[in-house]
Amino acid sequence: MSTATARHPVALNYAAQSDVVVTPDASRVQLALEGSRGTVGVSGQVKDPTLFRDALAAAFAVLSSDLRYRGRDRTAYLAYLMKQGKRASAQIWEAQKAFLDNALEGEEKKDAVLDPVLTVDPDQVSLEVFSRDESAYARLAFDNSLFDKREAAHGSTFLDVPQDLPARLDRLRAYAPVTLEAHVAPTAKATPATEPRAPRTVEVPHAWLRGFLQVQSAATLPATTCSIAPIDLYNLLFALRTRRSKKAPRALRFELVPGAPPRLVLEPWEQVLECHGGAYTGSAPAVVRTFGRQRLAALARLLPHAKSVHVQLMGPGLPVFWVIDLGVATLTLGLTGWTESGWSSAAAFDALMPRDVPDGLAEKLRQRLRQDGPLPFDMLTKDAGAPKDQVRAALQLECLRGRVLFDVARGTYRPRELMPTPVDEAALRYGNEREARAHRLLGDGGPGSGEVKLTQVHDLVGEGTRIQGEVVDREAVRSFFPSFTMDLEGRVKDAGCGCPHFRRSGLREGPCEHMLALRLAYARRRAEEEALRQTPEGRKLIRAETRAYVRRDPATGLEQVYRVSLDGKVVALTWGPRLGDSRHQRLWFDTDTEARTAYFSRLEKLTADGYIDAASTLV
Template identity: 85%
Template structure:
């Protein structure tokens, strides 16, 4: 990765973070970065077990990395040499040199920002983002967790040496524990001062960190779970291992009824006990990345309630664990590293138009008045609510505002000494920038034309999407296609451009495949909004919808799949795990078929069936 795709950051720590055992107890000493002014907090911890477990779980999320890594075959080559096989010393040395270079590049690629510690008048919080860009966590400690609290408000980076998580994990809770987080901790005179450390943070990593926070500002479906529900979910995941897709965690939400969790592919139903769902309409939402929930197991003894915020297909899912004096917010993106899903889903997070001065006005008000909810900010902003939300999203992408998911409030928080340029992190790569140029946007004409020629629903596999991309820069047309499987992953991609013919997907998708993926996501969002109007329904000639209903006593789930194709309406129904029945109806005109199609959907909704379209990626 070139220096042009990295954000340089200089970190100045006077000493290293550590855990000390003293005569009267234990002291957690956290070293803070010194270039951001006077920031710090200290006090005696009133609940040492909660403090230890919450901090250890957060450090575990920080260190998590589920990316695939190739096996080191150096030892095997050495074994072959001893056996007299075909493995000469030259081959072994070449293999070692290759692995050394690969590991050096890996270490350089893993250069990410240190955790961000923010001291507010009402709390102190710690933000981390996993190395594989799949999990974001914010741990917040209320003031009641500390006795004799002394604080200097602000935001800065926290030093986390490799040995610190293990030392925090070994904290003994039967002795008094105190916290000292300061810029300049008292150190022995013999200890030399630490030299400044320069870190070049990849823009892709920084982009993911800020976009996950920006996603939290969007409207969401919220459901309450009991701690025992989270325990049952983690136990079921630990006792089973899915060897094939789909591997989703499905939420079945019916207003007035407790939520249900369904584990795929076993269709294991977990009834929840945390209260009823209060949403306006029933929904089925499929989420991915469920194995990362194992990081929450450490918090089960302290959990009082669990709240889940479901943002939408392809967007992060936020789990909020309320532990009384501490709250952990875990955001799961469902993928490792920025890929196809992030390019399509996070495209909606980029504000299209923000009135001049509105973002600065909102930020200054938060700095003056403290945390405020969206409704309060929008009521006195003097601008439409859509503009206020876009301005707040822009400030989140700049790193100057934080959205507290647990409390539903916006907070001032400076991630960097200078605001992050939203244009720099607008795209994850040059190929993604080219894909957006092909589509056009932001008032600029497109450098090409992207057409969806065919979207074929393959039962049990996913969607096969074909398109045509007219690339005016290349002065030719390309015909990309790919399969979007049941987990939202792209496979079986093809394109005739030189990039794809040379490397396939090994170096990432080409701009034509990315443009087709973005075009499909945008068209699907437009169709969902359009089909809610009578005028929009008249334009629909081909569509497929799935409706589901689960029997409360037997747990059997019935699935109806209704399709409209011109003058034909096809219905497929039956148990999810059984053999379905089929029916095809022909009509004299498209209008008659369309009327029968929507009449069948309305009848299913009246009978208590849930539209499962939101569960698709």
């Protein structure tokens, strides 16, 4: 079975159905838990029913969200044309209807996802959900202080969420006492909604499970963190709700300057939102562009309860984590680099896979967490007696196996058994067979399996990057020459390749393995060059490069963009407002060394003048 169609069977056995029972004097939230994981549960009276209701509603909104594009059903229009005697035969109408029925049937099977995961810890109870479009992960945690007379049995299991449960939650009122009962079997008198249910098996696609675990494990990576006030999040959501853009770029840009409050910039309107949550405390200025901003609408219901908002930016193409502090509760929202989890993000998820994990280290760390509970990374590293990179890789491996959870809000690792048996990370290594073959071409599948060369990389100012390459496939005993243009949002256009897959279907069935290999090779080379250019030896190897720096005038709010390019003996300068006319200058030097010295001197002067390096966000 291929990786794209492989599925992980999960047996679910619920003794009842989750329900919300509302009476004039009191309300009771009955959450049915899966019964095969042992005794797990929590009960108690909720001190803040309004917060409890809105937080659960926000988490369930993430669970049901699906922002993928869906084509229109044209069967009704074809039937109308038939009645008018237009050119639409019955055969065409029947064929289209049969095609749509088959497509929707496959889509329903593809949409099979895991039920939410409920984890009861000694200090809190948490709920984890993953959206249907595989682009949003949320973890809602309630502290023990939210409940009176709390009784709990620790562990992890699945939670039943009927389709009408979010609507039933809206019936909860703050003036009436609210009691939470989350148990395997109902404790109250059975009602029609709590009748025993037949066991069922959910065939969870490996692609969905891979996204769920990798997005969560991305939280363990180093990140750039900033804080904004709840009113800033309100302004952002209001601006997104009242504006729609039909053309790219559609990014949410973070401008971070040490000692100054963060700025949020909405593209393509260049609307600047000044934040009020305190100064950015990072050591270096940064500009980070994120995409899929409409997914933040799920946070709107939490605004009345929010105390503060923290944002963790992993890097271009990697997930972004929004942590909403609600006082006695916390909601962590993790968003993938793009709403459409397309192949452009394959290189980003490749960075999430752990490497060089010593035998036994991962199991040792997991046992320590099970014994002592939540622990920060520094304490785990100190007790493990291993280098930090190996400890981080081991913890990331346990996250991918579903046995360890990283709590972004508190910065600690927690034990959490997602499945009764560990998830095989090898089965989730690649998203599909073509991605596995792409890694083989890069040499990840063994020596001599292939060779990937970047022949040309063109920076298209204001458009993106044009990438061309050569892929030597020794199994096919020939070479292929893939190419594509990657725009400012990471999307791909103008792609081409000479392989049979591309000649047959183009990009309709996804990219071929040669395009994937070229995309991965480009991402890896960019990472290597960025690390190498920080050293004097690495700078000597640079012959051609383009960097962009930005600075915003605090008085007018206008952004100035300064672009510096090195090409052999020539240094080219372009500067001016982002949305206006630019000025250009070219400088010629006698030797490459003189041009390179002038190039880096110019970059250092821009940094001293308050410009922010934004090359990775503008190209």
